[in-house]
Amino acid sequence: MASLTDLIPVVNKLQDIVTNTNLTDLDLPLLTVIGSQSAGKSSVLENIVGKDFLPRGTGIVTRRPLILQLINIQPDDPMVHKTGFETDLSNPSEFNLEDHLRSTNKNFDKTPTEWGEFLHIPDKRFYNFDQIRKEIENETARIAGKNKGISRIPINLKVYSPNVLNLTLVDLPGLTKIPIGDQPTDIERQIKNLILEYISKPNSIILAVSPANVDLVNSESLKLARQVDPQGKRTVGILSKLDLMDHGTNALDILTGKVYPLKLGFVGVVNRSQQDISVNKGLDESLRAEEDFFKNHPVYKNISNRCGTAYLAKTLNKTLMQHIRERLPDIKAKLNTLMGQTEQELASYGDMNIVSKENRGSLVLQMMNRFANNFINSIEGNSSEISTKELCGGARIYYLYYEVFGSSLRSINPVANLSVHDIRTAIRNSTGPRPSLFVPELAFDLLVKPQIKLLEAPSHRCVELVYEELMKICHNCGSAELSRYPKMQTKLIEVVSELLRERLGPTTKYVESLIDIHRAYINTNHPNFVGAAAAMASVVEERQKQKAKESSTRIGKQAASHDMHSSPSPVSNGSQTVVENGGLRSHKASDASSALEELRETEKKNGQLNSSHQQHTQSHTGGEKDSFLNFFFGKDQTSSNSATSPSQSQSHTSESPQLVPFQYPTETGTLQFNVPVQARLEQQMEHLMMQEDENMSEREQLESELIRRLIVSYFGIVREMIQDQVPKAIMFLLVNYTKETVQNTLVQKLYNESLFDELLFEDENLSQEREKCEKLLRTYREAANVISDVV
Numbered sequence: 001m002a003s004l005t006d007l008i009p010v011v012n013k014l015q016d017i018v019t020n021t022n023l024t025d026l027d028l029p030l031l032t033v034i035g036s037q038s039a040g041k042s043s044v045l046e047n048i049v050g051k052d053f054l055p056r057g058t059g060i061v062t063r064r065p066l067i068l069q070l071i072n073i074q075p076d077d078p079m080v081h082k083t084g085f086e087t088d089l090s091n092p093s094e095f096n097l098e099d100h101l102r103s104t105n106k107n108f109d110k111t112p113t114e115w116g117e118f119l120h121i122p123d124k125r126f127y128n129f130d131q132i133r134k135e136i137e138n139e140t141a142r143i144a145g146k147n148k149g150i151s152r153i154p155i156n157l158k159v160y161s162p163n164v165l166n167l168t169l170v171d172l173p174g175l176t177k178i179p180i181g182d183q184p185t186d187i188e189r190q191i192k193n194l195i196l197e198y199i200s201k202p203n204s205i206i207l208a209v210s211p212a213n214v215d216l217v218n219s220e221s222l223k224l225a226r227q228v229d230p231q232g233k234r235t236v237g238i239l240s241k242l243d244l245m246d247h248g249t250n251a252l253d254i255l256t257g258k259v260y261p262l263k264l265g266f267v268g269v270v271n272r273s274q275q276d277i278s279v280n281k282g283l284d285e286s287l288r289a290e291e292d293f294f295k296n297h298p299v300y301k302n303i304s305n306r307c308g309t310a311y312l313a314k315t316l317n318k319t320l321m322q323h324i325r326e327r328l329p330d331i332k333a334k335l336n337t338l339m340g341q342t343e344q345e346l347a348s349y350g351d352m353n354i355v356s357k358e359n360r361g362s363l364v365l366q367m368m369n370r371f372a373n374n375f376i377n378s379i380e381g382n383s384s385e386i387s388t389k390e391l392c393g394g395a396r397i398y399y400l401y402y403e404v405f406g407s408s409l410r411s412i413n414p415v416a417n418l419s420v421h422d423i424r425t426a427i428r429n430s431t432g433p434r435p436s437l438f439v440p441e442l443a444f445d446l447l448v449k450p451q452i453k454l455l456e457a458p459s460h461r462c463v464e465l466v467y468e469e470l471m472k473i474c475h476n477c478g479s480a481e482l483s484r485y486p487k488m489q490t491k492l493i494e495v496v497s498e499l500l501r502e503r504l505g506p507t508t509k510y511v512e513s514l515i516d517i518h519r520a521y522i523n524t525n526h527p528n529f530v531g532a533a534a535a536m537a538s539v540v541e542e543r544q545k546q547k548a549k550e551s552s553t554r555i556g557k558q559a560a561s562h563d564m565h566s567s568p569s570p571v572s573n574g575s576q577t578v579v580e581n582g583g584l585r586s587h588k589a590s591d592a593s594s595a596l597e598e599l600r601e602t603e604k605k606n607g608q609l610n611s612s613h614q615q616h617t618q619s620h621t622g623g624e625k626d627s628f629l630n631f632f633f634g635k636d637q638t639s640s641n642s643a644t645s646p647s648q649s650q651s652h653t654s655e656s657p658q659l660v661p662f663q664y665p666t667e668t669g670t671l672q673f674n675v676p677v678q679a680r681l682e683q684q685m686e687h688l689m690m691q692e693d694e695n696m697s698e699r700e701q702l703e704s705e706l707i708r709r710l711i712v713s714y715f716g717i718v719r720e721m722i723q724d725q726v727p728k729a730i731m732f733l734l735v736n737y738t739k740e741t742v743q744n745t746l747v748q749k750l751y752n753e754s755l756f757d758e759l760l761f762e763d764e765n766l767s768q769e770r771e772k773c774e775k776l777l778r779t780y781r782e783a784a785n786v787i788s789d790v791v
C-alpha cells in the first residue's frame with residue numbers, strides 16, 4: 001500500500017466525533033515537502049497521495065506553494081451526486097481510466113467519486129487529474145509569470161476521494177542558489193523564508209528530501225529543517241534518486257542513521273525518472289519497479305523492508321497516529337465535559353413520562369406552591385437566587401420606600417408655588433370685611449391645605465412602583481421545571497398579576513384618603529407645630545436684627561455699637577426656634593412659652609432703654625404705621641409703653657387700649673394673656689388693606705413671612721407622617737395582602753381537574769430540545785468508545 005489509507009477509518013471516525021460534537025478540530029498535521037530544486041519533492045508527494053497529478057520535471061516547476069487538502073468522501077455521500085457544477089467530463093480529447101471504465105462497464109456508476117476543486121475556480125469539479133495538473137501549471141503562470149518567477153501566494157487544491165486520508169500536504173518551490181529568468185537577486189532568501197513559514201508550524205511534519213546523488217552535507221533541506229526542529233522530532237529524511245548514485249557508492253550509512261540523526265529516520269526512494277514521465281509510466285508500475293529495485297539491490301536488499309515509498313507511507317502512518325494519540329487526551333477530556341453538561345441539560349428538561357392521570361393534581365399543586373413560595377421568598381429576601389447585580393424583591397421595595405419615596409417627599413418645597421402676593425391675597429380675603437386682629441388663622445388654613453396635596457403625587461408613584469416591583473417579582477418566580485409547562489407558567493403569572501391588580505385600587509384609594517385626612521383638619525395643636533407665637537417671635541427677631549444692621553450702617557460705627565448692646569434679641573437663643581433649610585425646626589411648646597415671657601420682658605426693657613433706636617428704625621422703614629408686634633400684642637401702655645411703638649403718630653392715639661385674649665398652647669396647659677389693641681390701628685389696617693399699592697406694608701410683610709413659616713412647619717409635620725404612613729399602608733394593603741393570599745388564590749383559580757390537561761401541556765420546543773439532547777449524548781458516548789478503541 002502506497003498511500004496512507006490505513007489511517008482513513010480511524011481518522012474518519014475521529015473526524016466525525018470532532019464535527020458532530022463541536023469539539024476543536026482534530027488538528028491533523030500538515031505534511032510539507034522541502035528540498036533543493038529537482039530533488040524529487042513533487043514526485044514524493046504524488047507517491048504519497050497515490051495520484052498522478054502534480055507538475056514535475058527538470059528545471060524549476062513548482063513556483064507557488066500548493067496546499068493540497070485531501071478529503072475522504074464515501075461513494076454514497078450526497079456530495080458525490082450533487083449537481084450544478086461545471087465539469088471537465090465533456091472534453092472528448094481527455095480520456096482517463098475512469099472514463100474508460102465508465103464506457104466499458106455498464107454497472108459502473110456514472111458519477112465519478114474522485115475529483116479536485118480549486119479555490120480560485122469555485123463551482124468547478126475536475127474529474128480528470130491531467131486537467132488538474134494543467135490547471136496548476138496555468139495558475140502558476142498566471143501569478144508567477146511564465147519565466148521562472150516565484151510567488152508566495154499559494155494555490156489551494158482540494159481532492160475528494162474515497163481513497164485518501166483527511167490530510168493537508170504542502171508542495172513548495174525548491175531551494176535554489178542562483179537567480180535565473182525573472183527571479184530577483186535575493187531568490188535564495190525569499191524561498192527560504194517561504195519554506196520556513198510553512199515548516200515552523202509545530203503541527204507540520206517536514207519531509208526533507210535530499211537527492212542521493214548529491215553529498216548529504218550539502219543538503220539544504222536538512223539544514224532548514226534543523227532550524228525549526230532542532231531535535232529532529234518531526235522531520236522525516238527522504239533520500240531520493242537512489243537509482244542515480246555513482247556506481248560503487250551507496251547510501252547505506254545514511255539510511256541506517258549513521259550519518260545524520262533523525263528520530264523518524266531516513267527513507268530511501270526511487271521515483272519515476274524524467275524518462276518514465278515522458279513515456280507516461282503509470283504510478284502503480286513505477287511503485288512496483290521501486291520495490292524491485294530495493295529487493296534486488298546488492299546493498300539495500302537487506303534493508304529493503306525499510307526502503308521505498310511503501311515504507312515511507314508506513315512511517316508517516318505511524319507519525320500521524322502518534323500525533324492523533326497525543327491529541328486524544330484533550331479530546332477525551334472535552335468529551336467528558338460535554339457529556340456532563342449534556343446530562344445536566346437533559347435532567348433540567350425533566351423526566352419524559354412523569355405525568356400520569358393519578359399524579360396530575362399533585363404535580364399542579366406542587367408547582368403552584370413552589371411558585372407561591374418563590375414569590376413570598378423574593379419579597380422576604382429569602383430567595384435562593386439572590387441577584388448581586390441589582391436590587392430586587394423585598395430589598396428593592398425597601399429602597400423604594402426610603403430612597404425613592406423619601407427623597408421625592410424631601411424634594412418638595414412646601415411653599416414652592418406660593419408667592420408673597422398669593423399669601424397676602426389669602427390673608428386679605430380671609431379677613432373679609434373685618435380687620436384681623438391676630439395672625440390670620442383662616443389664611444393659614446386656606447393656604448396650607450393645597451400644599452398638603454403636593455404630597456399626593458409622590459405617594460401615588462410610590463404605590464405604583466411597589467406594584468410594578470411585585471409584578472416583576474411574579475414574572476421571575478418560574479423554575480426550570482415550570483419552563484417545561486409554559487401554559488402553567490403563564491396562568492400562574494396571570495393569576496398573581498390579577499391579584500396584584502385587584503389590590504392596586506384599594507391601596508391607591510387608601511393612600512389618597514390619607515392625604516385627604518390630613519387636609520380635612522389642620523391641627524395647629526400638634527405638639528411639633530411651631531405655633532404662631534414662636535414663629536412670630538423668630539420673625540420679629542430676624543426683622544430687628546436686620547433693622548439694627550441697616551440702621552447701624554446709617555448712623556455710623558459708634559451708634560451701631562450702641563445699638564448692638566442696648567437692643568438685645570427679644571428672645572434668647574437657647575429657647576428659640578432656629579430657621580434652618582427654609583423650614584422651622586420643631587421645638588417644645590414650653591420653650592415657646594418661656595420665649596414669650598422673655599419676649600415681653602425684653603419688650604419692656606427695650607422701650608425704656610432705647611426709644612431713640614425705635615425712631616431710627618421708623619425713619620428708615622418710611623414711617624410705617626405699626627410693627628407686627630404691636631399689631632399682635634397691641635400696645636400695653638402700662639408695661640411696654642413706647643417699646644413696640646414705632647411711630648410717633650401712633651403713640652398718642654390710644655387712651656383706653658382694648659385687651660384681647662391671646663392663647664398659646666403648651667405641654668402643661670394653655671398660656672393665656674391679654675393683649676391690648678389700639679382702635680386706631682384697626683382703622684389704619686383697614687385703610688392699608690384697601691390700598692392698591694403693590695408694595696406691601698411692613699405688617700403685611702411680617703404676616704406673609706409668618707404664614708410662610710407656619711406652612712413650612714406644618715407641612716414638615718404632615719410630610720413626616722405621610723412618609724411613615726404610606727409605606728405602612730402599602731405593606732398592609734398590597735404587599736402583605738398578596739403575600740398572604742397568593743397561595744389560596746392560586747389554588748382557588750387553578751386547581752381544577754378540567755384545567756389540568758391545559759396546564760400540563762408540555763412545551764413542544766422543549767421536548768424537541770430533550771430529544772436533541774438525548775441524541776447528542778448518544779453521539780458522545782459512541783465517540784468515547786471510538787477513542788478508547790483507537791488506543
Ligand code: GDP
Pocket residue numbers: 035036037038039040041042043044055056057058061062174240241242243244269270271272273274275277
Ligand atoms: P522537485 O523539483 O523537487 O519537485 O522535483 P520533481 O519531483 O519535479 O523531480 C525533478 C526531476 O527529477 C523529474 O524529472 C523527476 O522525474 C526526476 N526524479 C525525481 N525523483 C527521482 C528519482 O528517484 N529517480 C530518478 N531517476 N529521477 C527522479
Ligand code: MG
Pocket residue numbers: 041042043055056061062171172
Ligand atoms: Mg516540484
